[in-house]
Amino acid sequence: MSLFNKRKPLVGLDIGSSSVKAVELSRSKKGYQLTGFAWESLNPDIVVDGAIMDAPAMAASIRETLAAGKFKPKRVATGVSGHSVIVKRVVVPAANSDEVEASIQLDAEQYIPFELSEVHLDYQVVGPSTTTGDEPGMEVVLVAAKRDKIHNHTNVIGLAGRRPEVVDIDAFALQNAFEANYSVDENATVALLNIGASLMNINITKRGMPLFIRDVPVGGNQYTDILQKELQLSFQEAEDLKLGKNGGTEAEMVQSLLESITDMLCTEVQKTFDFFRETYPRETINHVFISGGTSHMHGLAAKIQDTFGFPTDVLNPFRSIELGPKVDAAALTSLGPSLAVAVGLALRGWNDD
Structure with a gap:
């Protein structure tokens, strides 16, 4: 499902609050092949509360991302989410x-x-x-979707010298990526959680259609924020500590702080699952898949599984997609689930529905 018509080929461009991700796919004998991908971090003041505050800086970041990935197609598929959707x-x-x-x-x-x-x-x-x-x-x-939200995205893509051919919904793109890589029983109800830096997209889906979609303003930034505040760290120091790049004598305190945010995140998921059960009392979630940059947090999938009792896995958006000859497999492995929405957007160039 998309808000504008679609053509092919397309570059899937996921504009997040902390990074820009881009993916290009081609058809292969077995399905799809990853032609290229790229990822660039963003300064924290470029996107605030889901809104692009510095259009020239964002356009520059998009240009750098697309140049790094050596993407040839001018047409771009992007996605929107948040309270404006x-x-x-x-x-x-x-x-x-x-x-x-x-x-x-x-x-x-x-x-x-x-x-x-x-x-x-x-x-x-x-x-x-x-x-x-x-x-x-x-x-x-x-x-x-609010027109100003759509314009927010299409404007910076145009400034970056590309053509915004498709505007989709991030939660739909997430479902596209899931369905291209996983086969489940047609009666199974699956919860897809894409946990980014500042927003969590939740899509509970069954038989190829979304049953329930909700965007929650929580994400990986909360982990960084609490480390910065409690340990008097810079943003980068807190980011490194969050990702386990730095140890030190405060390891026990750090673990406690990180677990407090994981508990808060699970509370938000609980609210969504409760609302879903009230809306669809006959439906039962059979499996949970998490993606996004925050899915890299150590023990998060296990915590969600222990809390709710549903089998929970980290979504691999390239599980059934071939890697092209020029793809850096090692770099791809490190990003993995962070590219789920971008993969789903790139699929818009090939989907028939």
Whole structure:
């Protein structure tokens, strides 16, 4: 599902709050092949609360990322998420798919907490259903993204000399990456958690369609922040300590501080899972996959599994994707799950749906 039409080939460009990730895929006999990838860190003041505050600096970072990856395609697929994006499964009064669009245009205001003039609307039909009044209806996944959020991203891509061909939703891109790499029972309900520096995208999906999507403003920055504050460290010192690059005599205190943030993160996941159960009382989550830069945190997957009792694994976005001859496998291994959304975005150039 995307907000603009798609063509191929595309570079999947994931613009995060702490880094820019880019991926290019090509078709292969077995499915897909990774042609190239690149990653560049961002200064912390370029993106604040999900908004690009310094467009020229962001455009420069995008140019550097794309140059580092030696990407040839001018067309780019990017994604948006956060409080400016709404994704809901709703039942609209419509007897068939042809009547859905008219019904959405008529009733969208009751589902979207924004002025309709401020958003771009899109939808995907799930199938026939009934309304609360037992009238014939169609269940749809309804998407609304604020136009200024979309422009925020497309503007810097244009400044970087590329063409923003697709604007998708990060949670959808995450699902694309998962489905390209994993096969699960059609009746399985899977929770996908993409945990970045400042935002966690949660997509609970079944049979190739999202059941429940939520973006939570928590992520790896919380680990860094608490280390900075409690141990009087610089940002980089705290980052290194978070990733286990520096030890020292305060190891026990550091571990305690990191665990406190992991507990907080699990509390936010718990809130989402509780809300999901209230919305879909007959559904049970069968498996959890985590991705994003914060999935590298030692013991995080095990903690989530112990807390909720669901099998939990770190998502490998290249599990079923061949590596091209020019790909640096060692560098790719170190990034791995951080590239999940970028992989999903790159797939927009090849997906038929």
